[in-house]
Amino acid sequence: MSATTFAPEEVRSAEHEVQAITKVSIIISKGTLEGIYPGLIMVNGARMEGIEANVFFTFFGMDAITKKKMNRIKVATVGNPALGVPALLGVLPGMAAFVTKQMQKKMEELDIPPIPEFIQLIADSGAKLYACKASVDMFGLKDEDFVDTLEGILTVGEFYEKAAGGQIIFT
Amino acid sequence: MTTMLLANKDLEVDAEGFLTNPAQWDESVAVAIARDVGIATLTDRHWLVVKFMRERFLTTGTAPSIRTLGKESGVPIKELYQLFPKGPAKLAAKIGGIPKPKGCI
Numbered sequence: 001m002s003a004t005t006f007a008p009e010e011v012r013s014a015e016h017e018v019q020a021i022t023k024v025s026i027i028i029s030k031g032t033l034e035g036i037y038p039g040l041i042m043v044n045g046a047r048m049e050g051i052e053a054n055v056f057f058t059f060f061g062m063d064a065i066t067k068k069k070m071n072r073i074k075v076a077t078v079g080n081p082a083l084g085v086p087a088l089l090g091v092l093p094g095m096a097a098f099v100t101k102q103m104q105k106k107m108e109e110l111d112i113p114p115i116p117e118f119i120q121l122i123a124d125s126g127a128k129l130y131a132c133k134a135s136v137d138m139f140g141l142k143d144e145d146f147v148d149t150l151e152g153i154l155t156v157g158e159f160y161e162k163a164a165g166g167q168i169i170f171t
Numbered sequence: 172m173t174t175m176l177l178a179n180k181d182l183e184v185d186a187e188g189f190l191t192n193p194a195q196w197d198e199s200v201a202v203a204i205a206r207d208v209g210i211a212t213l214t215d216r217h218w219l220v221v222k223f224m225r226e227r228f229l230t231t232g233t234a235p236s237i238r239t240l241g242k243e244s245g246v247p248i249k250e251l252y253q254l255f256p257k258g259p260a261k262l263a264a265k266i267g268g269i270p271k272p273k274g275c276i
Binding site: 041044045047048049050110111112113117121124125126 | 236237238239241247248249252256257258259260261274275276
């Protein structure tokens with residue numbers, strides 16, 4: 001393969017032609033606090049820039065929109081070396097609750113809403129919320145288990161249709 | 172420093188057209204910026220948001236988050252997006268003559 005060298009001005013003009021993002025579809029697949037927030041922040045951030053946004057909740061990511069679970073999302077204190085909690089302490093009863101509480105306190109200071117409020121905020125901002133059909137079937141969930149702002153339950157194929165013309169981000 | 176001629180004033184702006192000197196702002200500037208971003212008429216509801224945004228920035232030094240805007244401006248989130256479809260916090264800051272909000276929320 002031969003490398004092509006561009007003069008700086010060519011690179012710059014290529015950059016100017018880059019199209020702005022106008023639509024994103026974000027998949028949230030994890031049910032931990034640190035697995036859910038990045039996706040929600042990106043969805044909210046997209047809407048704040050006037051970017052059209054869909055959110056597709058799959059597997060344990062659906063906990064964020066499940067009425068009985070959305071208030072009880074925890075930080076993973078086991079198998080999460082980045083947290084800096086020694087592995088043997090991470091399993092102690094109350095550890096996940098304690099770490100979660102610390103993190104929630106910090107987030108409140110930064111004006112980051114708790115998950116249920118955040119879900120309402122992004123729905124009100126015009127982002128469309130969807131649950132994954134395969135996961136819904138697997139977990140035996142029903143429409144009424146989800147927040148009222150859920151737009152629908154989609155198959156993967158339907159999700160790709162909704163995502164058409166935009167970027168897909170998996171978290 | 173870039174300047175932009177708007178409402179018969181030479182305004183100091185950043186690369187995206189946000190005023191860098193809030194003192195240069197007045198209501199005629201707001202109307203002109205609003206037109207520039209596609210809002211033909213500023214209604215009372217628009218003004219409520221724009222002025223809340225501006226006052227909050229001038230008193231605290233930071234623009235409020237979308238969450239605070241929804242809770243405290245008197246205009247709920249849904250309506251904020253109807254008023255400013257291209258981004259309520261960003262556009263209200265621009266029209267209110269304050270710098271672009273820096274937070275992620």
